Amino acid sequence: MGATSRPLSKEVVSKSVDSKVASLSSRMHEGMPIKSHIAEFFSISNDLDKIEVKIEDEDQALLLLCALPSSYKTLRKLSFMEVSQQ
Numbered sequence: 605m606g607a608t609s610r611p612l613s614k615e616v617v618s619k620s621v622d623s624k625v626a627s628l629s630s631r632m633h634e635g636m637p638i639k640s641h642i643a644e645f646f647s648i649s650n651d652l653d654k655i656e657v658k659i660e661d662e663d664q665a666l667l668l669l670c671a672l673p674s675s676y677k678t679l680r681k682l683s684f685m686e687v688s689q690q
Contacts (some may be wrong), residue, residue: 634673641671 632641645668652659659667669680 630671632671632673634675636673638672642668645671 632638645664649659649664665683669683672680
């Protein structure tokens with residue numbers, strides 16, 4: 605007898621989406637290679653895109669900047685100043 609698949613409940617999907625969005629905004633740890641963090645960030649973003657959860661490019665950029673550790677505060681500050689001037 606083959607396994608039957610049932611559609612996921614809205615509650616399960618909602619929890620999964622909430623978890624992924626929370627992961628997008630999680631703070632990167634000092635010393636963690638930024639390349640790894642960015643790869644993980646885009647992997648989660650792509651997963652959300654597959655289930656039709658759209659996050660605008662500007663919002664993704666802001667989430668990524670906010671997730672950078674404190675050693676990147678100058679980059680974050682310059683980026684936010686540029687955004688606010690537009």
